[in-house]
Amino acid sequence: MxxxxxxxxxxxxxxxSPVSPSILEALARPTLGHLDPQFLELMDDVADGLRLAFGTDNTMTFPVSGTGSAAMEASLVNVIEPGDTVIVASNGVFGGRLAEMSRRMGAEVVLVEAEWGRILDPDAVIDALRAHPGARALAIVLAETSTGVQQPLAEIGAAVAATDTLLVVDAVTAIGGTPVAVDGNHIDVCYAGTQKCLGVPPGLAPITFSEKAMDRIRSRTVPCASWYLDVSLLAGYLGSERKYHHTAPINMVYALHQGLSELRAEGxxxxxxxxxxxxxxxxxxxxxxxxxxxxxxxxxxxxxxxxxxxxxxxxxxxxxxxxxxxxxxxxxxxxxxxxxxxxxxxxxxxxxxxxxxxxxxxxxxxxxxxxx
Amino acid sequence: MxxxxxxxxxxxxxxxSPVSPSILEALARPTLGHLDPQFLELMDDVADGLRLAFGTDNTMTFPVSGTGSAAMEASLVNVIEPGDTVIVASNGVFGGRLAEMSRRMGAEVVLVEAEWGRILDPDAVIDALRAHPGARALAIVLAETSTGVQQPLAEIGAAVAATDTLLVVDAVTAIGGTPVAVDGNHIDVCYAGTQKCLGVPPGLAPITFSEKAMDRIRSRTVPCASWYLDVSLLAGYLGSERKYHHTAPINMVYALHQGLSELRAEGxxxxxxxxxxxxxxxxxxxxxxxxxxxxxxxxxxxxxxxxxxxxxxxxxxxxxxxxxxxxxxxxxxxxxxxxxxxxxxxxxxxxxxxxxxxxxxxxxxxxxxxxx
Missing domain, CATH: 3.90.1150.10 (Aspartate Aminotransferase, domain 1)
Incomplete structure (x- = not known):
C-alpha cells in the first residue's frame, strides 16, 4: 500500500482523535538531536504545558517515550517492589490492566471491583485502603475508556493522602478534556496519553510524580525492574545534568509541544x-x-x-x-x-x-x- | 521557544541521523486508527520491509512502540525468567546496558569483556558459552555505537545455534547501513532503531524473533515481567486476530513505511x-x-x-x-x-x-x- x-x-x-493540520505540520519539522540545546528547551516547554494540563506543580513531569500503556507500566514499575501490596480499583478494561501489570511486577493485588459502566463507590475503595494500611499503592482509572465512566476522586484522594500509600491514577482519556487536578486530588503518580483530548498522534505518554512518590522511589531497596522506564535514571536527562539516557522521539515531542501551545491558547x-x-x-x-x-x-x-x-x-x-x-x-x-x-x-x-x-x-x- | x-x-x-524531506512528509499524513484496515495493511508492509532490512524470514518481526532501548528491554524481558543465566559480551556502553537490564530482570549475568574500541574475541565468547551450557541467552552488540566497533558474529552465531541458548543481538546502529543477516548469523532476537541508518526519526524500534525464541517464550513458566513489551500479547494484534493491545504510534509507522520503501528502492x-x-x-x-x-x-x-x-x-x-x-x-x-x-x-x-x-x-x- x-x-x-x-x-x-x-x-x-x-x-x-483527529489531529489538526497545525499539529501534523509540527510533526514534520526538521529532526534535532536529543542533546541539542534547542531540543532541551522544547522539552522544558513541554513539561510546563503538561503541568498545566495535569493541574500540578510536580517537578518530575515529562512524556514517556511510548504510548499510554507504557506510561501505565512506568507508573507502577517505579513504585512497586516485589511483594508489595497494591490495591487496584477496577470497573473496566484499564482497571484490569493495572491489576495484571502489578501482578507481573510481583505485587500482591487487592482488587476492589464495580460493575462495568458504574463508578467505584469511594467508600468501598476507602474501606480497602483501611483494611490494607501497608499498601504501597492504590491504582484507579479516572476516565475508563472501555465504558465511558468518570470516577470521582476527591474523597479517595483525601483518604490516601493521610496514609503512606501512593495514589496512582490513569488519566489517559481525561487529560485536556476534563479536569485531572493532580495536586487538588492528591494524586501521586498520574499518566496520560497524547492521542485523546490533547489531539496529538499516539507515541508519547505524559506522566507526573509527586514528591511523595519520588521519595518512595529514592528509598527503593531493589532497582526498578525496567531500565527504560526508570524515572531515577530519566531524572538525569531531564534535570540540569542532561545526561544521555535514551533517544527521545524528537518529532513526536514537536507535535506535543504544538498541542500544548494550542491548549494553552484555548484555555x-x-x-x-x-x-x-x-x-x-x-x-x-x-x-x-x-x-x-x-x-x-x-x-x-x-x-x-x-x-x-x-x-x-x-x-x-x-x-x-x-x-x-x-x-x-x-x-x-x-x-x-x-x-x-x-x-x-x-x-x-x-x-x-x-x-x-x-x-x-x-x-x-x-x-x-x-x-x- | x-x-x-x-x-x-x-x-x-x-x-x-538526517531525515529526508519525503520521510518528514510521510510523518504528517492524516492519522488513522490502530485498528483501521488501512493501517493494518501498512503494518504488514512494514513487517515485510523490516524482514528485508534484518535479513530474516521470521514471522514475528515488528516495530516496538518505543525507541532502541525499549527494544533492547523487549528482547531480554521476553526470553529471561528470574534466575536464568545470561552471558553478556560487552565492549562498550550498550553491552553494559544489556548486562544492567538483564540483572534488573533477575538474571545471573556472566560478563565477557573486551577493552573499549576492540572487538570481543569470538573464541572467548564461545568459551563462556561452553562454560555455561544452561545459559538462557547470549547477548552481544553488532555495532557498538559508543566506540564504532563492528563485531564479527558468524562463528559466535554458529556456536550458539548448536545449543539451547538464544543469541540476542543489538543491531541499532547496523540496520540499513551494514549487513545484519539475522538468519545467516543464527540470531534469535535482534533489535534495532529507526533513527540511525534507516534515516527515520526516533520513536520506533524494529525487533525480530526466531522460531527458537518464540518456542522459548511459549514455554515460559512465569509471564513476561513487562505487559507493554510482551510479544505473546503483541502477537494477538499483529496476527490475524487483530486484537487490541496498545495504541501504536501511527504517524511514526508512516515514516518507517516510507523509510523502508526508500531502502527497498535503493537496494x-x-x-x-x-x-x-x-x-x-x-x-x-x-x-x-x-x-x-x-x-x-x-x-x-x-x-x-x-x-x-x-x-x-x-x-x-x-x-x-x-x-x-x-x-x-x-x-x-x-x-x-x-x-x-x-x-x-x-x-x-x-x-x-x-x-x-x-x-x-x-x-x-x-x-x-x-x-x-
Missing amino acids: QLTDIRPRLLLGPGP LEARFERHARAGDRLKAGLVDRGFTLFAQEGHRLPQLTSALLPEGVDEGPLRRRLLDEYGIEVGGGLGAAKGKLWRIGLMGHGACDENVDRLLAAVDDLFGSAVA | QLTDIRPRLLLGPGP LEARFERHARAGDRLKAGLVDRGFTLFAQEGHRLPQLTSALLPEGVDEGPLRRRLLDEYGIEVGGGLGAAKGKLWRIGLMGHGACDENVDRLLAAVDDLFGSAVA
Whole structure:
C-alpha cells in the first residue's frame, strides 16, 4: 500500500482523535538531536504545558517515550517492589490492566471491583485502603475508556493522602478534556496519553510524580525492574545534568509541544466546556435514535460516550459500513461489552458540533437502510 | 521557544541521523486508527520491509512502540525468567546496558569483556558459552555505537545455534547501513532503531524473533515481567486476530513505511556501499587532520567513526562551536571516552560525500582558529 493512498477518516472512536493540520505540520519539522540545546528547551516547554494540563506543580513531569500503556507500566514499575501490596480499583478494561501489570511486577493485588459502566463507590475503595494500611499503592482509572465512566476522586484522594500509600491514577482519556487536578486530588503518580483530548498522534505518554512518590522511589531497596522506564535514571536527562539516557522521539515531542501551545491558547476551562457541549449534543442525539447510554448517570464522560445499540441491531457490520462508506471511525465494545455497544469519542480537535451532526446524519442513513 | 524558530542541524552524531524531506512528509499524513484496515495493511508492509532490512524470514518481526532501548528491554524481558543465566559480551556502553537490564530482570549475568574500541574475541565468547551450557541467552552488540566497533558474529552465531541458548543481538546502529543477516548469523532476537541508518526519526524500534525464541517464550513458566513489551500479547494484534493491545504510534509507522520503501528502492547492497564509501572518505580526512581512529583496524563501522582528537585539543568547546556556528552536530565520547573522542555518524540519508566535505571544511576552520 502507498501512503498517498490513505483515505482520511473522521476519528470518532476511543482514540486516536483527529489531529489538526497545525499539529501534523509540527510533526514534520526538521529532526534535532536529543542533546541539542534547542531540543532541551522544547522539552522544558513541554513539561510546563503538561503541568498545566495535569493541574500540578510536580517537578518530575515529562512524556514517556511510548504510548499510554507504557506510561501505565512506568507508573507502577517505579513504585512497586516485589511483594508489595497494591490495591487496584477496577470497573473496566484499564482497571484490569493495572491489576495484571502489578501482578507481573510481583505485587500482591487487592482488587476492589464495580460493575462495568458504574463508578467505584469511594467508600468501598476507602474501606480497602483501611483494611490494607501497608499498601504501597492504590491504582484507579479516572476516565475508563472501555465504558465511558468518570470516577470521582476527591474523597479517595483525601483518604490516601493521610496514609503512606501512593495514589496512582490513569488519566489517559481525561487529560485536556476534563479536569485531572493532580495536586487538588492528591494524586501521586498520574499518566496520560497524547492521542485523546490533547489531539496529538499516539507515541508519547505524559506522566507526573509527586514528591511523595519520588521519595518512595529514592528509598527503593531493589532497582526498578525496567531500565527504560526508570524515572531515577530519566531524572538525569531531564534535570540540569542532561545526561544521555535514551533517544527521545524528537518529532513526536514537536507535535506535543504544538498541542500544548494550542491548549494553552484555548484555555483549560474553555476546552472543558467545548468537550462538555459536544458530549451533551451527542448523547441527546443517540437517545433520540434509540440508543441506551451505558455509563452511570451523573458520571458520564463528555469526551467518550458508550451507548448500547437499539435492540436487534448487529453493530459490527454497521460500524464497518460507517467506516467504509462514511469515513467515520467509532469504537466497538471491549471484553464483556464486545458486540453490544459503540464507544464514540469527541476528543481534542474532534470535539465540535459539526462532528456530532455528521455522525448522527450517517447513523440516520445507515439505520434507515439497515431497517429497510 | 517556538517550533518555527528551530534552526535545522546537519546531524552527523551517533543518531538521530538526517531525515529526508519525503520521510518528514510521510510523518504528517492524516492519522488513522490502530485498528483501521488501512493501517493494518501498512503494518504488514512494514513487517515485510523490516524482514528485508534484518535479513530474516521470521514471522514475528515488528516495530516496538518505543525507541532502541525499549527494544533492547523487549528482547531480554521476553526470553529471561528470574534466575536464568545470561552471558553478556560487552565492549562498550550498550553491552553494559544489556548486562544492567538483564540483572534488573533477575538474571545471573556472566560478563565477557573486551577493552573499549576492540572487538570481543569470538573464541572467548564461545568459551563462556561452553562454560555455561544452561545459559538462557547470549547477548552481544553488532555495532557498538559508543566506540564504532563492528563485531564479527558468524562463528559466535554458529556456536550458539548448536545449543539451547538464544543469541540476542543489538543491531541499532547496523540496520540499513551494514549487513545484519539475522538468519545467516543464527540470531534469535535482534533489535534495532529507526533513527540511525534507516534515516527515520526516533520513536520506533524494529525487533525480530526466531522460531527458537518464540518456542522459548511459549514455554515460559512465569509471564513476561513487562505487559507493554510482551510479544505473546503483541502477537494477538499483529496476527490475524487483530486484537487490541496498545495504541501504536501511527504517524511514526508512516515514516518507517516510507523509510523502508526508500531502502527497498535503493537496494540493500547499494546502500551498504554508499555507507562504506562515505565512511572511508571521512576516516581518511580525519587521519589527515591529526585525528587517531579509535576502533580496532579491520573492525571499524563505516556509519559511525570514533576518533581521538589531536593532542592538546579541548573537544567540548570545539564541538559546541561546530553546532552553533556551523550547524553540524557530532557526538562526544561516552563513559571512559568522555572528553577524548568524537563520534561521527554518516547514516541513512546523511551518508554522502557532500556531508563529509562539509564537516571536514568546518574542522579545518575551527582547528585553524583554535590554534590561532
